[in-house]
Amino acid sequence: MAILDGCREGKNTPKLTEVVCPRCGGIMEVFVKMGGGSGETGRLVSDETCPSCGFEAQAGTPAGDFKKP
Numbered sequence: 665m666a667i668l669d670g671c672r673e674g675k676n677t678p679k680l681t682e683v684v685c686p687r688c689g690g691i692m693e694v695f696v697k698m699g700g701g702s703g704e705t706g707r708l709v710s711d712e713t714c715p716s717c718g719f720e721a722q723a724g725t726p727a728g729d730f731k732k733p
Contacts, residue, residue: 678709683721683730690716696727 678695685692694712697704704726712721721730 678732681727682733683727684733685714685717685719686730688714688717690714691733692719692721692730694721694727698709 676697676699679698681694681696683692683693683694684690692712692714695709697707697709700720708721708727709722710723713719714721721724
């Protein structure tokens with residue numbers, strides 16, 4: 665048995681990223697998938713809500729759709 669059997673690879677761990685809310689311009693924190701199957705990389709892994717205005721970013725939305733702060 666290998667030491668790391670069962671461990672998730674770092675590239676499959678979602679990354680917490682700050683983006684600009686498209687509605688109010690506030691800062692939102694979203695989790696972005698960094699690896700995985702085709703079409704999954706660079707997409708939000710969960711629904712996230714803007715703390716300033718309540719805008720809800722849907723899981724599966726490409727992170728590239730949002731501006732970086």
